[in-house]
Amino acid sequence: MAATASGQPSPEVGLPIVPNRPSYAASLGYPKAQIKPLPLKPISYLHGEPQVIWEQEEVNQIIINENLEYAVIEKFSYGWPDIQELRKLITK
Template sequence: MATTAIGQPPPEVGLISSASGGTYAENLKPKSVHYQSIPLKPITYLHGEPQVIWEHEEVNQMIVNENLEYAVIEKATLLEDYVNLLSKPAFYITQNNWSYPMRTLKWNPLFNLEEETSTSIAWISFLALPPKKFGKEAVFSLAAVVGKPLQVDMATKN
């Protein structure tokens, strides 16, 4: 079965299937898989649109190669939720007296598991900012000097 590079659901790598047998804990243990290079694929065209096609097994191997078997993607529906998630250094999920750390990071196509992220949330304070510059557009324009502004705090809004 072939899958295209866009518009397809991710393969079921690392998912637990009731048909797999064994205990839940055994199914969670990493499988012994090894890095395999994936050959470059030719570009083909469908109705004038370029596409690249990989086999299902190749997509599974790419996930293993990039160490994405246990990646979690979260989509916030509200800007406030997004800011709240990114502003916390870590979350801890507690189960059966064990605590599991989970960090949220802003997605980056150049993400490398071996490197620490250089993205962080910062609170910027503008001393002696005149009230006529308290509007979102003015504050965002000033804050853009150091990065992408996300939100104006409630005190500035009010």
């Protein structure tokens, strides 16, 4: 074993480096879901209002892709309510 002037072994001596080996933390984590790109959906109109229709499988894939497991989505048909009202509604 060769040593440098500081008494440390030379850089080429030591454990072999294993390429593409997952870390211990990565091996304990959840498996990554496959991200599939979703095509743009056409906009249709119902009574003059634009709408986009999604299939349930597409919605599930969007949730996975965007990490929206705990997202809250609300629809405001007649304008935005006050932020304080929103906070009260979301907790319900």
